[in-house]
Amino acid sequence: MLEDLVISALAQAGGAHASGHDLVLVQGATGIEAADARAALAAGKTIATVHAKKGHLADVSPGAGMDVAADLLLHAVTRIPIDGHPGMYHTIVTMVPEGGAAPARAGVVDELGTATELPASASSVPDTVIAESLRGHVALLGDPTPSAPNAPPVGTMFGILTYNLQTSREIDLTMWAQAGSKQTWSINMRQQYFVYYANGSSQQPQYVVMLVQDGTVNACQMDAQNNLQMCSNFEGARVYALSTFTNTTTVASGALTLTQWSPDPGTTADPVPCTVSQVMSVLVPGDGGPVPQQFAAGISTSAPNPNWGVQPTGNPATGEIAWAYYNNNNWNGLANTPDTFGSWWGNVIDDNDNVNPIDVNACNGAAFYDTAVYTIPANACDAPLPVQFGFDQHIQLYGFCNRGNSTVWHRQIAWYGFDVGMTLPQWDLVQVSHSAALSEAL
Numbered sequence: 001m002l003e004d005l006v007i008s009a010l011a012q013a014g015g016a017h018a019s020g021h022d023l024v025l026v027q028g029a030t031g032i033e034a035a036d037a038r039a040a041l042a043a044g045k046t047i048a049t050v051h052a053k054k055g056h057l058a059d060v061s062p063g064a065g066m067d068v069a070a071d072l073l074l075h076a077v078t079r080i081p082i083d084g085h086p087g088m089y090h091t092i093v094t095m096v097p098e099g100g101a102a103p104a105r106a107g108v109v110d111e112l113g114t115a116t117e118l119p120a121s122a123s124s125v126p127d128t129v130i131a132e133s134l135r136g137h138v139a140l141l142g143d144p145t146p147s148a149p150n151a152p153p154v155g156t157m158f159g160i161l162t163y164n165l166q167t168s169r170e171i172d173l174t175m176w177a178q179a180g181s182k183q184t185w186s187i188n189m190r191q192q193y194f195v196y197y198a199n200g201s202s203q204q205p206q207y208v209v210m211l212v213q214d215g216t217v218n219a220c221q222m223d224a225q226n227n228l229q230m231c232s233n234f235e236g237a238r239v240y241a242l243s244t245f246t247n248t249t250t251v252a253s254g255a256l257t258l259t260q261w262s263p264d265p266g267t268t269a270d271p272v273p274c275t276v277s278q279v280m281s282v283l284v285p286g287d288g289g290p291v292p293q294q295f296a297a298g299i300s301t302s303a304p305n306p307n308w309g310v311q312p313t314g315n316p317a318t319g320e321i322a323w324a325y326y327n328n329n330n331w332n333g334l335a336n337t338p339d340t341f342g343s344w345w346g347n348v349i350d351d352n353d354n355v356n357p358i359d360v361n362a363c364n365g366a367a368f369y370d371t372a373v374y375t376i377p378a379n380a381c382d383a384p385l386p387v388q389f390g391f392d393q394h395i396q397l398y399g400f401c402n403r404g405n406s407t408v409w410h411r412q413i414a415w416y417g418f419d420v421g422m423t424l425p426q427w428d429l430v431q432v433s434h435s436a437a438l439s440e441a442l
Helices: 002-013 015-019 034-042 127-142 338-347 360-364 429-433 435-441
Strands: 023-027 046-052 072-081 089-097 105-110 115-117 158-172 182-198 206-218 241-253 257-262 272-286 289-303 308-313 321-327 366-377 386-402 411-423
Touching (some): 023 034, 034 072, 046 127, 072 127, 089 127, 127 158, 182 241, 182 429, 206 289, 206 429, 241 360, 272 366, 321 366
Parallel strands (some): 023 046
Antiparallel strands (some): 105 115, 158 182, 206 366, 241 321, 241 386, 308 321
16 A cells, blocks of 8 residues: 555655654545644654645645645655754655656657657556655755755745655557567656845845756666666667756746856756855844844855756746756757657667667766756735746657668657656745744844
């Protein structure tokens, strides 16, 4: 049963949750009373809800970013104090999407440009995803901000929201594969939002939201012997490899202004540099009352990216920022598209009609690390200030084949396109940053 998987996963993760005493397991059909949920979160417990329904936990702490915005197979939430910052909290949410997902687009193109539609079927979420997601959730409790910007001064009004998304799907290889052959791709990503209330001197009070997202996209999974689980295709074919993936963050509601982002500009460097810095003035406790202090929230790091490139895209004027990561070994994932396969098949199939080896990152995992900064003016008298973000990841897989025993043109590319979205709840920036507490103190 799903409940048994939840408990088993927490036990394997270890720590305080291993005994189950720090876990509140909830059935989405019955839910949990708001008072009981508040008490559990205040005690540092994790509320794990199976088959969570939209609106679940909405009345527990409205605007705090912990409610369920769309039906989920699993929703887990924990609220922990931020070390060194009394009264400030970090909300950690893990989500596993409900149900299966069919490829958004799929097809086969031969060397002459002849295209064939490829059947696409839905698949369920493997049980292992639930266990892995919960293990990751508990692990993050021990190191809640591995990708954090430098810490603000003590007394700064701020909060942190983390959203973990892990999912995987099977591809039923009906075009080339022997009967029953499948391949599994997976995503493991984390979005962290650092929300600061900047109301110091010489500036209009505003909120600063810094987004940090990182993770990996895998075209294959490893077996128990750490070997790639490749599909069993006809002679000359290879595993379906990751060609591109694009991370897109949008502003669903709220007058947020996107001020900077990184990586920017595009690069094929390895590792990929990622650097942002946002200067703000905050109020902190001082002799006689709060005093302004300047603070720069900044990140300067890098992510491994051998044989890959990244290109910022999207529409920053509307708050949309996207990063397209693409394979750049044998073929260019952005420039070499399936419809033009006739002009570049020689990049992936050699003179002896053998398929060239696939880049290792295109098979067993390409990493990403992105960050962006948004600002929005505060409302007068600290009135509620709701905002909402959306996230989408588009993934494109390529498979190459030389069907030398075929009577049709035998050099072919098959491609699959998937879209994975994450619906985040609406937040109140006053609630997330705890800035109302400062107004009460004044």
